[in-house]
Amino acid sequence: MKKNAFTVLELLVVISIIGILSSIVLWSLNPKKTIEEAKMGAVIQELLEIKNAVTMYVLDTGTFPQTCRLNCTAADDNLLTQPSGVSNWRGPYLKGGLWNRKHPWGGQIGLVLYDSNGNGRPEVWLVLDDDAPGTNIWDNSGKIPQDILEKIDKMVDDGDLDGGNMFLGDNMNTGGIFAPGEGAWRVYRVGE
């Protein structure tokens, strides 16, 4: 081997150092943006995991999990605890469940069965709530900035918070069920 040639290992080390340095530079240019993007990546991963759990639940039981958001208990959390009258439940479907789950902005990630188009058949919605777990609708401490919700929509849906399967809370005309600063993503509908 020529003495001055880089080995693959040396190249990899150099590349990873460049990577670390550039992320430090990006961080120092705009630390707030980097933090928000890390939180966004985390919540998208979490939403996909929960969606997957809901799908497994529906496939096993042939029913939808019941609404679980503010004031939901572990016993009410169908992804964690078998509900009475539901057979072929093979959970827990989601480690830790949803009943006490916070998103990175401090509000609860909840599940809501809601008939958004009034055809008598509810759909399953995952809600990035503005209220912390165990509080009530007046809490609002976990609001998510609208530009972040829009980026999340872009990743899981169509990038339009007023259409498709993900909405800004207050774009849903739901009589106050959802509010500004929260997002709702429809993950399951049958026979629509």
Ligand SMILES: [Ca+2]
């Ligand atoms: Ca419906």
Ligand SMILES: [Ca+2]
């Ligand atoms: Ca709320």
Ligand SMILES: [Ca+2]
């Ligand atoms: Ca609220």
Ligand SMILES: [Ca+2]
């Ligand atoms: Ca959308």
